[in-house]
Amino acid sequence: MLDTIIYTLQDFMTYTKGITYLIMGGILIFMPLFWYFLTGRE
Amino acid sequence: MAISRRKFLSCIGAAALTTTTNGLSKAYGASNKHFKGHPDSFGILHDITKCIGCRKCEAACNKVNELTQPEKSFEDLSILDQKRRTDANIYTVVNKFKHDTRAPVFVKKQCNHCMEPACASACFVKALNKTKTGAVIYDESLCVGCRYCMIACPFEIPAYEYHKALTPRITKCTMCYPRLLEGKLPGCVEACPKEALIFGERDKLLKAAWQRIYRYPDQYLEHIYGEHEMGGTSWLYLSKHPFSKIGMREDLGKKSAPELTTGPLSAVPIVVGLWPVLLTGVYAISKRKDKITKEEKEKAVAQTTALAKEDTEKKLEALREKMTREKTSAINFEVKKALEEAEKTDAADKTDDKAPEESGKEEN
Amino acid sequence: MALDKPVFIKPKLTLFNIIIGIILVMGLILTILRFTKGIGAVTNLDNNNPWGIWIGFDLLCGVALAAGGYVTSASCYIFGLKRYHSAVRPAILTAFLGYALVVLALHYDLGRPLRLPYPIFYSQGTSSLLFEVGLCVFLYLTVLFVEFTPAAFEWLGLKKIRAIVVKLILLLTIFGVILSTLHQSSLGALFMIVPSKLHPLWYSGYLPIYFFISSMFAGMSMVIFEGSLAHRYLENEMDATHKKEASGVAFGFAKAASLIMMGYCATKLIGLAVDNNWHFLGTSWGLWFMFEVVGFVAFPAVLFAMGSREKNLTMVRFAAIWTILGIILNRLNISIVAFNYHLPAADRYFPSLSEIGTSVFIVTLGIVAYRFITTRMPILHEHPDYKAH
Missing domain, CATH: 3.30.70.20 (Alpha-Beta Plaits)
Known part of the structure; x- marks a missing residue:
């Protein structure tokens, strides 16, 4: 996908939003784990 | 035409x-978003x-x-x-x-x-x-x-x-x-x-x-x-x-339509980025408040208990003292009584010399 | 521990049950019609009006009114307001049933309902706000289901699984709030793409915010309303704690809802100013807009305030019903009344009887399911084996 040209805003949105959704999933998994690490010694 | x-x-x-041919060149558009x-x-x-x-x-x-x-x-x-x-x-x-x-x-x-x-x-x-x-x-x-x-x-x-x-x-x-x-x-x-x-x-x-x-x-x-x-x-x-x-x-x-929706679409990931922080923060604050309330409660209870303990000890001490005092006074009283009695018997049996000594021993 | 209550309770032939029976039979007939003759045969939808009350009422209102789940569980578990604890389970149950029915209603409205998993698992149209809505509703339905399971596990006596789920409550609640924020607002953002079709008084860049804020007081009003219904019809299912806390929950939510509704009115005012829509207020659309915002938001907000100040439960309950009607009015205004405002009267949409019948059928299903579950599982009372979880 990185090599091809994005000609329309529509394709750009589809592509970038696809990545952000994956990142969002990652955040939702990472944050609770980080919270457990942060408060692990309490 | x-x-x-x-x-x-x-x-x-x-x-x-x-x-x-353009496919081989670098992606344009992504950089300036036009x-x-x-x-x-x-x-x-x-x-x-x-x-x-x-x-x-x-x-x-x-x-x-x-x-x-x-x-x-x-x-x-x-x-x-x-x-x-x-x-x-x-x-x-x-x-x-x-x-x-x-x-x-x-x-x-x-x-x-x-x-x-x-x-x-x-x-x-x-x-x-x-x-x-x-x-x-x-x-x-x-x-x-x-x-x-x-x-x-x-x-x-x-x-x-x-x-x-x-x-x-x-x-x-x-x-x-x-x-x-x-x-x-x-x-x-x-x-x-x-x-x-x-x-x-x-x-x-x-x-x-x-x-x-x-x-x-x-x-x-x-x-x-x-x-x-x-x-x-x-x-x-x-x-x-x-x-x-x-x-x-x-x-x-x-x-264009995608331009009309970029705003809400880009707000979505930000919510996912910030809400966990905000919500966990609120949770932590409310939990900490609970903890502080609990601690204060415990402290208050401990203090009251301590005070109460001190109080009882004082009372106990007073009681003990009182009892000792009573005991001593009772002993003194008894001794006194015995002495008086001894004196009485002494006076009564002036002829018998051994009697007061025996009775005094018994008292003790 | 054996079952709390038996699964099968012989239904009594009351008037209520007869009416419900009639509605269910009617719904079944409409369902058969819909799936044999097509959407066109049972609805008044056409090419200009592709969304009717199955979207405007079943989806938009259903999701907004099911917001009680995230509002109540967030107050209890995140904000630490323990006195709402006895309200959490009924609210979660209503939310779960609400969302389940929204998904069921979608099966009627979608042309190819069996392809419902496509956007999530097969071909992700990430540029669409509907994708956002679909993904979040799917995830949130799962979260609500898991949040609901402890009641079912207690009923079935599955102690170990229940203990695992109870440990996850905080995590699930936070997920629930995030997902609700996202899809409640995105439902409003669905209409951001049509500035040319939605009347300017309702079209706004703040649409997602309006939808999210209004979902909060919609949820609270539903908790109050549902509580008053449960008190009337399901009182023998309630334990002493629930009864004792119920009025506190109602007054607490009345106060919160009143404040949020005033804030909502303020944002509506800001919306008017930002888009310079003042001149529309003088038109008949403006009157209708004022009717909605003043009559069905500001007015019940004042009622809520008075009810909570004077500890007047009747007034609070009345205000809750008024607010719920206001939410329904708002969602229908955006999706149907003020949508396609530019079309001539002949091309406008009005729901057919079968459309209304299907919506009534789906709401009735919800009532039946709610009654089935509350008369069996520990929802309105605590299970004796699991006091103070």
Whole structure:
């Protein structure tokens, strides 16, 4: 996908939003784990 | 102005070539976020002043797309008196508009093939796509039938097969995409006897349209409908009469559909980024408050207990003291009593000397 | 521990049950019609009006009114307001049933309902706000289901699984709030793409915010309303704690809702100013807009305030019903009444009887399911084996 040209805003949105959704999933998994690490010694 | 078949074929070739060569170069657009659409994509220029309302385009469209035949034949022009829109079986319609006593104006209506299609932006399964030819096409194998594309389309084009129970589809003009791939002209363009429809590269059509406006200023308005409407469309329109008077909305604005939704779309990930922090923070604060309240409570309880303990100890001490005192006094009393008694016996038995000693021992 | 209550309770032939029976039979007939003759046969939908009350009422209102789940569980578990604890389970149950019914209703409205998993698992149209809605509703339905399971596990006596789920409550609550924020607002953002079709008084860049804020007081009003219904008809299912806390929950939510509704009115005012829509207020659309905002938001907000100040439960309950009607009015205005405002009257949409019948059928299903579950599982009372979880 990185090599091809994005000609329309529509394709750009589809592509970038696809990545952000994956990142969002990652955040939702990472944050609770980080919270457990942060408060692990309490 | 209609281009020949050969010229058209070379156009397709050029388009294909430029795409492949550009494919090797670095992505542009992503950096400055300005998109110009697919290079050399096609469009159709509809010169409304030339349309005679013969409905030949409608007939061709019906035939090319293998749609069901209407009850009244396409030769019957009386239907032009009704205002029509596209339907599940009708991809294009010609509408008649009367202005005073002058000759009526005919306007063809079909999918405008937006540069940034609202339908594609709205589709949650990518069933609608803007191809590099310029055509916006529909993939029925993906469609869930939510009809959000119909909601989103500012030109009110997509139609739905409402009477199919299990496999309804969205229908709309495809710019004859299958024919384009074969190197043929769209059905309506090929059928037009008056050159009211011209097929070509959109950029070139735009230039040609402006040339017409400059050359015949009294014949055309200085506005090409579709140049900027909703971010621009592949279909372009030239007219003498204001577009709003011939059934075309002029209040759509220049913003394309994806531009209208970028705001909320970009707010979504931020919520996911910040809400966990905010909510966990609120939770931690409320928990800490609870903890402090609990600690304070415990402290208070401990203090009270301590105080109470001290108090009891004091009381106990006092009691002990009292008891010791009582005990001593009791002993003293007893001793005193014994002594007194001894004295008494002493006095009574003055003759017996041993008696007081014995009694004193017993007391102890 | 054996079952709390038996699964099968012999239904009594009351008037209520007869009416419900009639509605269910009617719904079944409409369902058969819908899936044999197509959407066109049972609805008044057409090419200009592709969304009717199945979207405007079943989806938009259903999701907004099911917001009580995230509002109540967030108050209890995140904000630490323990006195709402007995309200959490009924609210979660209502939310779960609400969302389940929204998904069920979608099966009627979608042309190809069996392809419902497509956007999430097969072809992701990430540029669409509907994708956002679909993904979040799917995930949130799962979260609500898991949040609901402890009651079912207690009923079935599955102690170990229940203990695991109870440990996850905080995490699930936070997920629930995030997902609710996203899809409640995105439902409003669905209409951001149609500035040319939705009347300017309702179209706004703040649409997502309006939808999110209004979902909060919609949820609270539903908790109050549902509480008053449960008190009337399901009182023998309630334990002493629930009864004792119920009025506190109602007054607490009345106060919160009143404040949020005033804030909502303020944002509406800001919306008017930002888009310079003042001149529309003088038109008949403006009157209708004022009717909605003043009559169905500001007015019940004042009622809530008075009810919570004077500790007047009747007034609070009345205000809750008024607010719920206001939410329904707002969602229908955006999706149907003020949508396609530019079309001539002949091209406008009005729901058909079968459309209304289907919606009534789906709401009735919800009532039946709610009654089935509350008369069996520990929802309105605590299970004796699991006091103070």
